[in-house]
Amino acid sequence: MRDPPWHALRQPFFQLVRGLGEFDDGVLATQARLMQDEIAGDQGGTNAAFFSLFDLEPPADLKSWSRIADPVAARSLLLKVLNGPTASAFVAAKALATHPAAQRTAQLIEEALPFLCRESVLRATWALLSLVTEPETTALTLAKSPQAGIREAVARIVPTTDKGRRNALAELFAHDPNRHVRLAAVERARQSEPSQELFAFLDSIAQAPDPAFACHRCGTENSALSDSCSSCRIVTNRPSKEAADLVESLRKGVST
């Protein structure tokens, strides 16, 4: 549910992003005009002109809060946009992560988390962990949330090993009753430096019985033995297999 409607937030949100990123109005207007012309002439409808914008310059930092007249009102707006379309929610989270009142902003994001859709929870959790002074402590608290979407977000963002040693998250995620949380932890392990403790973490998932799962796309409940949804066929792999496969490929990488 989007309340108030997204179209009412768009204009103030774009203006806020323009201020935070110190974008030049003249340049923006010219880029928009050129892009509209190119899209109008693009018979194939490829949207290539639109995507070419992202190749022009590196992503802007959204941190010029000194240019914003009312940072409190701006923060309220950004918190609402977290429930908007995915790309805008991503930008809103990026802006929230640099808010000068870090502690209060983190608190408000944490309060908003249970009411956000899954993709927004991921972005908002990332912003929250960027703002707090002790991200390990906050991550551990969130990893015990009754809401699987919040645990999944933490598992996707925070590694289960720290300087090669398993941390407190490893034990929680290896035995999480939700399949998506375990899969997120395996996915995060893919980016970690291989270590004996990382292998031990993955082995504990590989050897544990897989949980049943609710499909992320359509919500259908599926059995523990399935690796795709019985309704929409979208694949949700078994964590035990994903973890075993990752151990095998990482061990090969280490031995070669």
Ligand SMILES: [Zn+2]
């Ligand atoms: Zn499904």
